[in-house]
Amino acid sequence: MRKSLFFILVLALLFMIVPVKTQAQDAYRPQGLFMRPELYSAVAVEIGYQINPFFQISGGFGVEIDISGESRSLPEMLLGFRLYTSEKKWAAFFDYHLGFLFFDGLALPVHRLSLGPSVKNFDFGLGVIYSSLDGESFFGPCLTIGYNFRVGNKE
DSSP states (O other), X not given: OHHHHHHHHHHHHHHHHSOOOOOOOSOSSOSXXXXXXXXXXXXXXXXXXXXXXXXXXXXXXXXXXXXSSSOOEEEEEEEEEEEESOSSSEEEXXXXXXXXXXXXXXXXXXXXXXXXXXXXXXXXXXXXXXXXETTEEEEEEEEEEEEOEESSOOO
């Protein structure tokens, strides 16, 4: 498991340091509202605010897909923030989300940490998910894919 996590983190770091030719343009991540549909072990929609080209906050709802063999889906609520390393078209990002899965009358806290490249409004992240409840914990890899739709901004 540690080798897998190490591999994922090294891969994410490589995505961030690979030199990429960029064009200097303003407003790749303009200040304002955005909506981001996102796919990972859940299907989620977040609404957020881009505070500046480097920092955004968001919150949303999703449906966790249960892959344990039981045919059910779990509702999820999440809050998070994201830091970008550049205001250019290509930028690396660091993303942290705290979510809660609701099932059997419980709210299971879930932490998601991901790193990856962002190309204008499209992003691809690799990271980890961690959750713990009553002494039992889950730790696993996470792959996220999302797109930021800017609300009220002309692009």
